[in-house]
Amino acid sequence: MNLSWLEDFLALAASGNFSRAAEERHMTQPAFSRRIRALEEWLGTELFDRTSQPARLTAAGEWFRQAAHEMLARAARLPGEAKAVAEAHSTTLRFAATHALSFTFMPGWLRRLEASTAVGPITLVSDVFARCEAMLLQSQVQFVLSHAHPLFASELEGQDYPFARVGTDVLVPVSAPDAQGQPRYPLAQDVPGVPLPLLSYSPESGIGRILREVRGAALERSAAQSVFQAHLASVLRTMALDGRGVAWLPETLIAEDLASRRLVEAAPPDWSIEMEIRLYRDRSSLGKAAEDFWTAVCDATT
Known part of the structure; x- marks a missing residue:
């Protein structure tokens, strides 16, 4: 899974509009749709109900929204935590x-x-x-x-x-x-x-x-x-x-x-x-x- 898929998912979850979310993510709508589908295939379930306009989150999508926020926040902390581990025996204060x-x-x-x-x-x-x-x-x-x-x-x-x-x-x-x-x-x-x-x-x-x-x-x-x-x-x-x-x-x-x-x-x-x-x-x-x-x-x- 690509972490950028999580940002794609959250952009679409916020608006429910594929065109608007694709524009926000600076890509074409077909390319954006393929990335959302790739994420769904990786998870093994659909995240959006595409029969409604705007698209709505499925029950799995609602659950995954919180998980996506947590995964991105965790990923953002990793460089700092890795640096902290590397500097555990360092005398330098940051x-x-x-x-x-x-x-x-x-x-x-x-x-x-x-x-x-x-x-x-x-x-x-x-x-x-x-x-x-x-x-x-x-x-x-x-x-x-x-x-x-x-x-x-x-x-x-x-x-x-x-x-x-x-x-x-x-x-x-x-x-x-x-x-x-x-x-x-x-x-x-x-x-x-x-x-x-x-x-x-x-x-x-x-x-x-x-x-x-x-x-x-x-x-x-x-x-x-x-x-x-x-x-x-x-x-x-x-x-x-x-x-x-x-x-x-x-x-x-x-x-x-x-x-x-x-x-x-x-x-x-x-x-x-x-x-x-x-x-x-x-x-x-x-x-x-x-x-x-x-x-x-x-x-x-x-």
Whole structure:
């Protein structure tokens, strides 16, 4: 059986339309139909009732839909798991961390850990939270470092991935100051016909997802209007410094900007969002070096 047959099957199961599914899979309808038939012959049963329009799943097809999802998910995890087995005796630690924490929190945090335990070589992938999360779900990395909030449940929590709370941060609404040192774009401004320019996060951003969960309803009621969107807090920081609008930025990223008043808080303190900094780990055995590192992290947080 070819794994791509499973993707063909799921495309047809979603629409029930052979032409549409063939187009989605970038092939001709006859070629697509032959692949579906080959899958059915391999299984020894029909998966679709072709007498109806759209085609409907048979009882066997309904059962196989879940099996196909599980097989594809399992196949996606295999490269990471194979790598984990190969590196079981390696001293190299494999991390994914969100961009903001890679640049701000992680260096000092590792330095503090190194004062009490040996930390071997590290490979780091710095990316948006959604991709970091996917890498851990597929066992491509051993650890993920990210922001978290009780109101934002990631898939890692949904699947009970262990984590340690290794720090805290605050998401602060800020803008460039005006000539009097006051926020150029105060969040409380209420000028009819003059929307508040908001520098917002893309859907892939973990910080953006936290902001939407905690303050989304309040922002919808305000005069805020998104004028710029980006994955990275560092990009929004640059735009805020340039006076383009108000942005919620991690305090770890803008501490020096606040101290020098290049950026100022644009709202009362109750608009800020307290966050945790968490280290998630793979659920499977990590190998001696990574397990020793995890133990040191847990000991440092107790």
